[in-house]
Amino acid sequence: MSVKKIxxxxxxxxxxxxxxxxxxxxxxxxxxxxxxxxxxxxxxxLGIGILMLLTSAYLFFKESLLSTxxxxxxxxxxxxxxxxxxxxxxxxxxxxxxxxxxxxxNIYLYSLAFFNYKKEIKWRFIPDYLTGLLSITIFGLIIYxxxxxxxxxxxLMGKKNSIEVFTGRLLPAFISIAIAYLLIxxxxxxxxxxxxxxxxxxxxxxTIFAIIVTQTLYIIFKQIxxxxxxxxxxxx
Amino acid sequence: xxxxxxxxxxxxxxxxxxxxALGEVLGIILGALxxxxxxxxxALMLPISFQxxxxxxxxxxxxxxxxxVSGASIPxxxxxxxxxxxxxxxxxxxxxxxxxxxxxxxxxxxxxxSFIGGICSLVxxxxxxxxxxxxxxxxxPAEKASLALLGLTIIASVSTKNxxxxxxxxxLGLALSLFGTDPFTxxxxxxxxxxxxxxxxTSGIKLIPALIGLxxxxxxxxxxxxxxMGYAAPPQLKIEKIFPPIKKIIRMWRIIVESxxxxxxxGAIPGxxxxxxxxxxxxxxxxxxxxxxxxxxxxxxxxxxxxxxPEVANNSVTGGALIPALSLGIPGDSSTAxxxxxxxxxxxxxxxxxxxxxxxLVYSIFFALFLANFFMxxxxxxxxxxxxxxxxxxxxxxxxxxxxxxxxxSYAIEGQAVLAATFDMGVALFLGILGYFLKKADYPIAxxxxxxxxxxxxxxxxxxxxxxxxxxxxxxFTKPIATVFIVLSIxxxxxxxxxxxxxx
Numbered sequence: 062m063s064v065k066k067i068x069x070x071x072x073x074x075x076x077x078x079x080x081x082x083x084x085x086x087x088x089x090x091x092x093x094x095x096x097x098x099x100x101x102x103x104x105x106x107l108g109i110g111i112l113m114l115l116t117s118a119y120l121f122f123k124e125s126l127l128s129t130x131x132x133x134x135x136x137x138x139x140x141x142x143x144x145x146x147x148x149x150x151x152x153x154x155x156x157x158x159x160x161x162x163x164x165x166x167n168i169y170l171y172s173l174a175f176f177n178y179k180k181e182i183k184w185r186f187i188p189d190y191l192t193g194l195l196s197i198t199i200f201g202l203i204i205y206x207x208x209x210x211x212x213x214x215x216x217l218m219g220k221k222n223s224i225e226v227f228t229g230r231l232l233p234a235f236i237s238i239a240i241a242y243l244l245i246x247x248x249x250x251x252x253x254x255x256x257x258x259x260x261x262x263x264x265x266x267x268t269i270f271a272i273i274v275t276q277t278l279y280i281i282f283k284q285i286x287x288x289x290x291x292x293x294x295x296x297x
Numbered sequence: 298x299x300x301x302x303x304x305x306x307x308x309x310x311x312x313x314x315x316x317x318a319l320g321e322v323l324g325i326i327l328g329a330l331x332x333x334x335x336x337x338x339x340a341l342m343l344p345i346s347f348q349x350x351x352x353x354x355x356x357x358x359x360x361x362x363x364x365x366v367s368g369a370s371i372p373x374x375x376x377x378x379x380x381x382x383x384x385x386x387x388x389x390x391x392x393x394x395x396x397x398x399x400x401x402x403x404x405x406x407x408x409x410x411s412f413i414g415g416i417c418s419l420v421x422x423x424x425x426x427x428x429x430x431x432x433x434x435x436x437x438p439a440e441k442a443s444l445a446l447l448g449l450t451i452i453a454s455v456s457t458k459n460x461x462x463x464x465x466x467x468x469l470g471l472a473l474s475l476f477g478t479d480p481f482t483x484x485x486x487x488x489x490x491x492x493x494x495x496x497x498x499t500s501g502i503k504l505i506p507a508l509i510g511l512x513x514x515x516x517x518x519x520x521x522x523x524x525x526m527g528y529a530a531p532p533q534l535k536i537e538k539i540f541p542p543i544k545k546i547i548r549m550w551r552i553i554v555e556s557x558x559x560x561x562x563x564g565a566i567p568g569x570x571x572x573x574x575x576x577x578x579x580x581x582x583x584x585x586x587x588x589x590x591x592x593x594x595x596x597x598x599x600x601x602x603x604x605x606x607p608e609v610a611n612n613s614v615t616g617g618a619l620i621p622a623l624s625l626g627i628p629g630d631s632s633t634a635x636x637x638x639x640x641x642x643x644x645x646x647x648x649x650x651x652x653x654x655x656x657x658l659v660y661s662i663f664f665a666l667f668l669a670n671f672f673m674x675x676x677x678x679x680x681x682x683x684x685x686x687x688x689x690x691x692x693x694x695x696x697x698x699x700x701x702x703x704x705x706x707s708y709a710i711e712g713q714a715v716l717a718a719t720f721d722m723g724v725a726l727f728l729g730i731l732g733y734f735l736k737k738a739d740y741p742i743a744x745x746x747x748x749x750x751x752x753x754x755x756x757x758x759x760x761x762x763x764x765x766x767x768x769x770x771x772x773x774f775t776k777p778i779a780t781v782f783i784v785l786s787i788x789x790x791x792x793x794x795x796x797x798x799x800x801x
Contacts, residue, residue, distance in 0.1 A: 064734055064737045064738045065738045065739070067734075067738075068734060068735065068738040068740065072465060072469075075469075078488075079472055082488045085488070086484075086486055087484055087485075089479060089482040089484050090481075090482070091481035091482060091760070091764065092481070092482070094764055096767060096768065097768075098763060098764045098766075098767050098768035099481070099760050099763065099764045100759070100760055100763055100764075101760075102479035102481070102482055102484060102486060104760070105471075105475060105755075105756045105759065105760070106472070106475050106486065109468055109471050109472050109475070110472070112464075112468055113465065113468045113469065113472060116461050116464050116465045116468065117465055119461055120461050120462065120465060123461070135522060138525075139521070139522050139524075139525070142521055142524065143518055143521050143522070146517075146518065146521060146696075146700070147518070147726075147730055150514075150700065150704065150726050151726065153704065154704070154719060154722045154723050154726060157708075157719060157722070158715055158716075158719055166701065166705070169701065170697050170701055173696065173697035173700065174693065174694060174697050177521075177524060177692070177693040177694070177696060177697065178693050180524055180525050270694055270697070271697075274697070274698060274701060278701065278702075278705055281345075282705060282709055282712070286345075286348040286709065286712070287712070288348075288708070288709045288712030288713075289712050289713050289715060289718075290705075290708075290712075291715055
């Protein structure tokens, strides 16, 4: 069944669920409505649910029974890649709180980049993928630690010697990201000379990409905007 | 005068100028990448704008908006592929000029045209938005509810060829907006309340994660389908003589004036968007240049006139679309819907109150839009040889960047409350997946956004109006303004039905 035919069916199910949900809402009227003229908290959801059901039923009838148009089908590798991205994004959200931003994001980005470079999902890629997974976890943690200790060092130095710019947000962020980029650049340079096989080069490119993006996001959101990016198992 | 100076100082300070410039560069890059829309760019920058002051944040978003609209002309001219729907009509003459070896003049002409369009529409925005906002003084609950209905029906009827699909996605947006708590009684309105009462769902579906999911994640999934093909490599061209001859531009005054008018008016009509404006202005330019008296090259033959018309029009849409957004709270297109969302999240309520109580903020938005247009002009002209190189960025790394920016961006909104922030990531992913499948089945996304924005306004004012009228549901037909809005809603639906009937 094509997406065009599934969507109205999906909407019918959503509409029925929404109507059931609307009926379960406690019917309360606004304070001071002595005459009972407020349509109440149930009215709008119920009305929308009914309209949604009618429209989706009409579309289901039109798309399933009357329409002859066929939607273009994706090839197997494209479909598998999309399913993979959806699953890995879901896993990322689920494990984010527990293993922390640094490890989860590095792994997530590495996985996306690795399979995007390969352009398909195949079992034979797994050994290479796992090798990269190990390297991204270790290398990612090293870069994070260097970055974190740079900021901490600058902060302590700034406090001790009353250098305000070092206790602020921006300069330590720039210095730490510059050091991180320099380290990544050097490792990339060295690894490129050592690695000869094209398959391994994909691992390297994906790893470097994931670490650069993760570290940049970390500095922007955590250091500059003070967003609470969970540490998870990375306790230091 | 004091408010004007205050608005000026809110924008013309190093921090805001820097953010607008950054937004501009990002916008041009996003616009230049085929398939990535201005709306997606603004949605991805929402979490960052949220961390900044309102004028600075709006400046950043306006920078992205102007940059993306204008940057879309780069692949349209060089590759014959529009960066986004704003540049659909630029392809015809722009790419033909590239084939003639006039790529530099086409790119330069597009930049000049974008600047003219942007500045003229800004002037119109400054003139008309306060006037329209004043009209809202006469609006009571019945008028506000029918205005929300009008916004929804127009966007549902214009955003797709199939009216039912537009209505259905609009209803979905409304349905999602009602989750959380009742606005009057504060009683819970979530499924399985005994189970989910302590979850972040009690605060409802937040606008920003929804916008990021619908425009960012869905686009990334959609682009995954193209990963095997990638973008076509930009041709190795010598880009010379960038600045178009001023005399020629002056001779095109009629095309420019008409394109500004078309762009601004179309932009101000909710749901219409730039793609309609660019085609209309292109057709008008064709007609103007077909006469020998005009002394202009004929549009369609690969000439500057065919680039100027659509590029003036699509940038005029930017200011035009902001007119109803700032004055009525009804966005002109999906990009302004996201801009409006950014304002609402900051607690800024559009309408007359904004123009009287926070006029310095309105001025700062005008100044920011001016600066965004100025940066667009300078950066695009200075980087006319550099920006085409953006087309070398592979989708392989672009897609993961969009996905992670979407997820972490959604998280950052509730950055201190980890559970709520993680929930927001889930909302963004769910709506992103839904948006992807809806796009594949030709369902429009914009009505969902409008439903989410207008849902609260519609419900609150509908209930208030009925209550004030002692339970009379026909109250909407007893007020002249409300009746006009309802009649206009019916007309928009009828026109859409007639149009689809004719096409069959």
